[in-house]
Amino acid sequence: MQKLLVTGASGFLGWHLCQLARSEWEVVGTYDRQQIEISGVEIQQLDLTDRDRVAQEIDRIAPDAIVHTAAASSPNFCQSHPAQSYQINVLAADRLAQICASAQIPFVFTSTDLVFDGTQPPYLETAPVSPINTYGEQKVAAERAIRLAYPQASICRMPLMFGMAPPTANSFIQPWLKALRSQASLQLFTDEFRTPVSALTAAQGLLMAINIPGILNLGGRERVSRYEFGRLLAEVFEFDLSLLSPISQQDLPMAAPRAADVSLDSTKAISLGYNIPTLRQELITISAQIGK
Ligand SMILES: NC(=O)c1ccc[n+]([C@@H]2O[C@H](COP(=O)([O-])OP(=O)(O)OC[C@H]3O[C@@H](n4cnc5c(N)ncnc54)[C@H](OP(=O)(O)O)[C@@H]3O)[C@@H](O)[C@H]2O)c1
Structure with missing residues (x-):
């Protein structure tokens, strides 16, 4: 089996992705502050803002692909902690893209529908971005840095997600x-x-996106x-x-x-096999x- 590194395994989406991916991949999942166990998944503590450790650990793990779901995901938190959230939302994402570019392995980044201001829906992948809060601005900055570092990276625009709660996160x-x-x-x-879509549906979309470079909307119908x-x-x-x-x-x-x-207008993903109940x-x- 090929090895998939999922950052943010203790998070809402990363946890669902680990559950889903483990039948097809050897999965390594990372957490930062909330220790977690997921059966069939190797779990590793890793602060993704620690550049040196990130390089060392990824070298050791030697993944065949990385899906990056770790983030400061609360818009209100990012608004009140812009410098702290920039470290994980922009710098860590950029660094991971650079590592994947050097290793020539797929990199999937989880962006957001909040790169848009919400005045001209529905949004296609080609729509110009227009964030109105710090979280959206950081995701736009991350998308730009990633595309520069690794044009073959996959940038998934995630919608609002819901589902069962893992032990360490909520929707x-x-x-x-x-x-x-x-x-x-x-x-x-x-x-x-x-x-919206469920986290399990979104996780299926992320696994599909591993083979699809560029921007991909993973919204619901x-x-x-x-x-x-x-x-x-x-x-x-x-x-x-x-x-x-x-x-x-x-x-x-x-x-x-x-x-x-x-x-989001997710026609592209649907035409590529994104299956949305x-x-x-x-x-x-x-x-x-x-x-x-
Ligand atoms: N949930 C949604 O509805 C939604 C909508 C649109 C886009 N998104 C995007 O989808 C992705 C997943 O969101 P989510 O809801 O699953 O987020 P979440 O539940 O808040 O989980 C965030 C994850 O990031 C990890 N993390 C935070 N800072 C870290 C650091 N410095 N180093 C390593 N790991 C760190 C957390 O680890 P610890 O908890 O162990 O510290 C946790 O595993 C994010 O990119 C988010 O922006 C989410």
């Missing part, structure tokens, strides 16, 4: 489920639109507001729909400015895994 649905289970009301935006998604979730998990309250982005100011509609089907599968 946006976990706090929603927690609130709904305790009969608390949930305020959700009616004017913020995304094209359905454009939904957070409120619409919440209604679907409540239906599938059989919660009382009256617990959901529609609100506007303007009602809830946050540290990082929020884009209204960063829906319906949101309802994805939620039914997740509810079967985690229980109602």
Whole structure:
């Protein structure tokens, strides 16, 4: 088997990717601060901002491909910690691309739909970037550095993702489920639109992207507001729909400015074999895994 290095194995997406990849690859996963065990996966602590150790460890591991999911992934955190998040979101990504370029092995970077300002959806791979917060700016800077260092790299624009929670991470649905289970009301935006997919679907897209250089959107087929998604979730998990309250982005100011509609047009990935179940089907599968 060929060896796949997954950075961010303790993170939401990296954990799902490790679960999926281990049947086809010998997988090595890295974490930074949250130690984790994943059956069938070799786990390695590695601070990706430590340039010397990164070079040494990758030399030792000798992967045949790297999928880089580690990041400071919270837009609010990046907004309030721009220098710290730049280290992992830009410099570490650039360094990994350089290492993969030297070794001539595939490199897959996880970018975001938030490279766009949300005013001209749906966004194709060719649309000009227009970030409106620090996180989006850092992902744009990383994309540019990676393309310069390694034009053959794969840059995947990830949408909002949801799924089962690994022991060390969460997706946006976990706090929603927690609130709904305790009969608390949930305020959700009616004017913020995304094209979400489950982390497992996204992980399949990332494995496919290993062989596809350039930018690739891995969004879902359905454009939904957070409120619409919440209604679907409540239906599938059989919660009382009256617990959901529609609100506007303007009602809830946050540290990082929020884009209204960063829906991705993922026709290219779909034509290459990206298989996206319906949101309802994805939620039914997740509810079967985690229980109602
Ligand atoms: N989740 C989404 O909806 C979403 C949407 C669009 C794009 N993305 C992108 O998709 C990727 C995965 O996101 P996610 O939600 O899985 O993120 P996450 O759950 O926040 O996980 C982040 C991972 O990065 C690791 N990490 C952070 N700093 C590190 C460092 N200095 N050295 C080594 N590892 C470090 C963390 O390790 P420890 O926890 O062990 O410290 C963790 O494993 C990211 O590139 C993110 O920007 C995510």
